[in-house]
Amino acid sequence: MTYDLWYWPTIQGRGEFVRLVLEAGGIAYRDRAxxxxxxxxxxxxxxxxxxxxFAPPYLVAGDTTVAQVADIVLFLQDRHGIEPRDExxxxxLHQLQLTVADLVAEVHAVHHPVDPMAYYDEQRAEAMRAAAQFRAARLPKFLGHFEAALGAADGAFVAGEKWSGIDMALFQIVAGLRYMFPRRMAALAGDYPRLAALHDGVAALPAVAAYLASDRRVAFNTDGIFxxxxxxxxx
Amino acid sequence: MTYDLWYWPTIQGRGEFVRLVLEAGGIAYRDRAxxxxxxxxxxxxxxxxxxxxFAPPYLVAGDTTVAQVADIVLFLQDRHGIEPRDExxxxxLHQLQLTVADLVAEVHAVHHPVDPMAYYDEQRAEAMRAAAQFRAARLPKFLGHFEAALGAADGAFVAGEKWSGIDMALFQIVAGLRYMFPRRMAALAGDYPRLAALHDGVAALPAVAAYLASDRRVAFNTDGIFxxxxxxxxx
Structure with a gap:
C-alpha cells in the first residue's frame, strides 16, 4: 500500500521527521500537498x-489516519518492523522521540515566543530574548540529554545495529540546529561527539543519502521550524 | 507491584496526568517526592x-523507567488493560494525548513565553501579549478540536463505555483552564458541551471522586502549569 502523507509542501518542518522514516525504510508514499x-x-x-x-503532518493508510509525528513514527515502526527488540x-525510544518533539516545540517558540499566528517580525524583540536563553541553557540541556542517551547504545544507532525513528529524529535536529544556529553549534562542536557521529551515520545510509540528494528534500528556509x-x- | 512515581511534590503539573490514571485505575503507587x-x-x-x-514525571517499575506523560500513559494502558478495543x-487515542501535551506546553509558555528558567515577574509584559493571543485563538482551537473528537465517541468516554488515559487528560485540562482563565472559560461555557460533560463524568468516577477529595490531590497554585x-x- 502507498501511504498518503499530508504536510506543508514548502518546508521541512515537523513533516520531515516522517519523511525521513518513510525514505529510510523504502516505504512507498505520496507527499500529497x-x-x-x-x-x-x-x-x-x-x-x-x-x-x-489537529494539524499536519498526518498519514493516511486506507481507513486509518494518524497524526502527531511521534504517533506516526510509532505506527510506521509497528507496521514495518522498524521496532526495537524488547518492550x-x-x-x-518513544520517550526520546517525545523529548525531540518538546525540543522542536521550543525551537519554534524561539522565533515565535508570544504569538504563533503572527509574523516573526512582529515579535522580534521577544525572540531575541528567547533565543539568548535557548542558546545558553535549553539547547545544551537537550543536546546533553541525547548525547548521554547515546551512551547506552550498543551499536551505531540508538537501538543497536539497526536504525529506527529516533535516529532519523536526532539526525534532523542536528541538521536543523546547525542551519539555525551556525555560530552556537560551531562553538559547541566537539561537546557532543556521539550525536555528531550519529548524524553522519544516518546521512550515510544509502536510502537517506539518496533522499537528501533528491529534490524530495525541501531545503531549510525561514518558513519552517528551524x-x-x-x-x-x-x- | 507498587510503582514509584517521581514528580515535583507541590504542584499538579504534568505529573497530574499520570496520577489521575493511577488513581482511576486503582493502581498501587508511591508518590515518592x-x-x-x-x-x-x-x-x-x-x-x-x-x-x-529528561525531566519529571517518571515512573519506575522494577528495572523499567518510563518518562514523558504520553509514554507513561501508554505503558500503564498496556500493562493494565486500559486500552482501546482496536488498533x-x-x-x-495516543494522538489526542499528544495534542493534550502540545496544549500543556503552550499553556506553560503563556506565563513563561521567553525564558522557562526565569520567574514569571521577569517576563510579565511578554506574558500579557502571549495570554491575549492564547485566549483569543489557540484556546478555542484546542477546545474545539477536543469537542469535535468527542463527537466520534460512542459512549460516555472517548473510547466508548470505559475510561482511558485521554479522558483523564481532558478532565485535567478543563479543570486547569477553568482555574487559570475563569473569565475566559465562563465566556466560553456552553460552547463545548461534550467536553464539559466528560469533565463531570470523570469527576464522578468513584475512584477519581475519592482522589479529588483526598489530600493526595495537590491544589492548583501559581507554581504549576495552570x-x-x-x-x-x-x-
Missing amino acids: RTDGVEAMMHDMAARGPRAP AARYW RHYPELDGD | RTDGVEAMMHDMAARGPRAP AARYW RHYPELDGD
Missing part, C-alpha cells in the same frame, strides 16, 4: 470529521 | 545514567 497543493490539504483535513487531525526499549535569523544566533 | 523530597528525586534521576529521564483506536494570574485572564 506537494502535488495537490495546500488548499487540497485543507479540504482533505476538514473532510475527516470528528477524527480530523522496555520500545518505551525508551529558521536561520543571524540576529538570533551567537557564540 | 512527596515523601522523600525533591533532593531525593534529583539524586534518583541522576543515578539512572544514560537512560535518565486504529489505539493510535487515535496558573491563575488575573492580569492574564479576560473575557
Whole structure:
C-alpha cells in the first residue's frame, strides 16, 4: 500500500521527521500537498470529521489516519518492523522521540515566543530574548540529554545495529540546529561527539543519502521550524 | 507491584496526568517526592545514567523507567488493560494525548513565553501579549478540536463505555483552564458541551471522586502549569 502523507509542501518542518522514516525504510508514499497543493490539504483535513487531525503532518493508510509525528513514527515502526527488540526499549525510544518533539516545540517558540499566528517580525524583540536563553541553557540541556542517551547504545544507532525513528529524529535536529544556529553549534562542536557521529551515520545510509540528494528534500528556509535569523544566533 | 512515581511534590503539573490514571485505575503507587523530597528525586534521576529521564514525571517499575506523560500513559494502558478495543483506536487515542501535551506546553509558555528558567515577574509584559493571543485563538482551537473528537465517541468516554488515559487528560485540562482563565472559560461555557460533560463524568468516577477529595490531590497554585494570574485572564 502507498501511504498518503499530508504536510506543508514548502518546508521541512515537523513533516520531515516522517519523511525521513518513510525514505529510510523504502516505504512507498505520496507527499500529497506537494502535488495537490495546500488548499487540497485543507479540504482533505476538514473532510475527516470528528477524527480530523489537529494539524499536519498526518498519514493516511486506507481507513486509518494518524497524526502527531511521534504517533506516526510509532505506527510506521509497528507496521514495518522498524521496532526495537524488547518492550522496555520500545518505551525508551518513544520517550526520546517525545523529548525531540518538546525540543522542536521550543525551537519554534524561539522565533515565535508570544504569538504563533503572527509574523516573526512582529515579535522580534521577544525572540531575541528567547533565543539568548535557548542558546545558553535549553539547547545544551537537550543536546546533553541525547548525547548521554547515546551512551547506552550498543551499536551505531540508538537501538543497536539497526536504525529506527529516533535516529532519523536526532539526525534532523542536528541538521536543523546547525542551519539555525551556525555560530552556537560551531562553538559547541566537539561537546557532543556521539550525536555528531550519529548524524553522519544516518546521512550515510544509502536510502537517506539518496533522499537528501533528491529534490524530495525541501531545503531549510525561514518558513519552517528551524529558521536561520543571524540576529538570533551567537557564540 | 507498587510503582514509584517521581514528580515535583507541590504542584499538579504534568505529573497530574499520570496520577489521575493511577488513581482511576486503582493502581498501587508511591508518590515518592512527596515523601522523600525533591533532593531525593534529583539524586534518583541522576543515578539512572544514560537512560535518565529528561525531566519529571517518571515512573519506575522494577528495572523499567518510563518518562514523558504520553509514554507513561501508554505503558500503564498496556500493562493494565486500559486500552482501546482496536488498533486504529489505539493510535487515535495516543494522538489526542499528544495534542493534550502540545496544549500543556503552550499553556506553560503563556506565563513563561521567553525564558522557562526565569520567574514569571521577569517576563510579565511578554506574558500579557502571549495570554491575549492564547485566549483569543489557540484556546478555542484546542477546545474545539477536543469537542469535535468527542463527537466520534460512542459512549460516555472517548473510547466508548470505559475510561482511558485521554479522558483523564481532558478532565485535567478543563479543570486547569477553568482555574487559570475563569473569565475566559465562563465566556466560553456552553460552547463545548461534550467536553464539559466528560469533565463531570470523570469527576464522578468513584475512584477519581475519592482522589479529588483526598489530600493526595495537590491544589492548583501559581507554581504549576495552570496558573491563575488575573492580569492574564479576560473575557
